[in-house]
Amino acid sequence: MSNNHNPAKPLQSILAIMAHPDDAEFCCGATVRQMSDAGADVTYIILTNGDKGNHNLSITVPELVKTRMKEQRAAAEILGVKDVIFMGEEDGFLQPNRELRRRLVRHIRKIKPDLIICQNPEMFFSGDRYINHPDHRNAGLVVIEAVFPAAGNPMFFPDLLAEGYEPHSIRELWICMAPEPDHKIDITDLLDVKIQALRQHESQFDDLDEMEKWVRERWSEENEAGEQRYYESFKRMKFD
Ligand SMILES: [Zn+2]
Numbered sequence: 001m002s003n004n005h006n007p008a009k010p011l012q013s014i015l016a017i018m019a020h021p022d023d024a025e026f027c028c029g030a031t032v033r034q035m036s037d038a039g040a041d042v043t044y045i046i047l048t049n050g051d052k053g054n055h056n057l058s059i060t061v062p063e064l065v066k067t068r069m070k071e072q073r074a075a076a077e078i079l080g081v082k083d084v085i086f087m088g089e090e091d092g093f094l095q096p097n098r099e100l101r102r103r104l105v106r107h108i109r110k111i112k113p114d115l116i117i118c119q120n121p122e123m124f125f126s127g128d129r130y131i132n133h134p135d136h137r138n139a140g141l142v143v144i145e146a147v148f149p150a151a152g153n154p155m156f157f158p159d160l161l162a163e164g165y166e167p168h169s170i171r172e173l174w175i176c177m178a179p180e181p182d183h184k185i186d187i188t189d190l191l192d193v194k195i196q197a198l199r200q201h202e203s204q205f206d207d208l209d210e211m212e213k214w215v216r217e218r219w220s221e222e223n224e225a226g227e228q229r230y231y232e233s234f235k236r237m238k239f240d
Pocket of ligand 1: 019020022023133136
């Protein structure tokens, strides 16, 4: 199993902050499992309640929200995630506003992660068939705005400091779905686990086998030796 971090200073505390239940499994599920296997503490923050993730009008919104939380917890358990925090914002209308930034800063100062994994705020489109969900962009934006400068600067949100939440600066930020990723994690050994975690989000897929087929194609790449491998890729920012 590859470990691309500096072994002298392992990334011990990991926080993945995503817009919807299931985003983390797509973006970084196998990477998360690799890190939790290596002894890291991984936490998820899911910003929205996922209440638009359905086309079946016979299911009520509270039922759907409850189902999606249950599915997210089951997926997180497979990946060794210790805690899942649901922020409860409305699906589809996520806004990187001052209050959400404040709530995130509070969690970042409390959890004190070495690494945050987030979505790409710059991605409007991918290829010629996919418009990126606006929540994904806004999730990425509110995360980077919380990371810098607010989380590490005591002048931001003095009420949080008064509550005992000291400033915290993360060591690394990894951004998923970056157009030119510079950090690739070989997940070949963990592809089945990634798929198993994705399969927990049963409410999100009409056909789980089709989803699995797509994941196997989408994350497949040939390495330099011409072998078929699977990778999760990131833009990696290092601050220390
Ligand atoms: Zn999503």
